[in-house]
Amino acid sequence: MSPxxxxxxxxxxxxxxxxxxxxxxxxxxxxxxxxxxxxxxVEIGKADAISYRVVGFNYPNRQLLMxxxxxxVGADTGEAFAHAAQEAGMVIRGAVEVxxxxxxxxxxxxxxxxxxxxxxxxxxxxHDEKSEILSAITPPxx
Numbered sequence: 448m449s450p451x452x453x454x455x456x457x458x459x460x461x462x463x464x465x466x467x468x469x470x471x472x473x474x475x476x477x478x479x480x481x482x483x484x485x486x487x488x489v490e491i492g493k494a495d496a497i498s499y500r501v502v503g504f505n506y507p508n509r510q511l512l513m514x515x516x517x518x519x520v521g522a523d524t525g526e527a528f529a530h531a532a533q534e535a536g537m538v539i540r541g542a543v544e545v546x547x548x549x550x551x552x553x554x555x556x557x558x559x560x561x562x563x564x565x566x567x568x569x570x571x572x573x574h575d576e577k578s579e580i581l582s583a584i585t586p587p588x589x
Contacts, residue, residue: 479505488515496522512587516580518572527567534584535561541578544571
């Protein structure tokens with residue numbers, strides 16, 4: 448199973464912590480820099496199905512969650528979820544079915560999206576190879 452960021456947040460809430468609290472030790476151990484090499488991006492997903500790699504994880508007082516998302520063949524975020532934010536992104540490889548509210552569309556390389564995250568949404572790789580999205584969420588979900 449590959450939980451969404453919202454699901455992880457709910458689990459941590461039940462355990463009495465938050466996403467920032469959960470990741471604070473890791474965040475505080477990384478020195479600040481405005482530049483991030485690929486190997487410096489912090490993984491917050493499940494790398495074998497859906498990978499969410501954060502750009503600028505240790506940026507002080509971060510107001511934006513920037514993600515490089517990778518979806519394995521057939522990977523799906525599961526049941527539609529919602530949270531208080533706005534999301535935008537662009538498919539940079541493959542094809543991803545994006546559902547927002549009652550609308551669903553297959554986005555190809557170069558296609559993008561922007562929506563109010565309070566609408567239930569989900570993502571599913573419909574390509575025969577891995578698919579990738581570069582996305583941003585504000586305010587950050589952690």
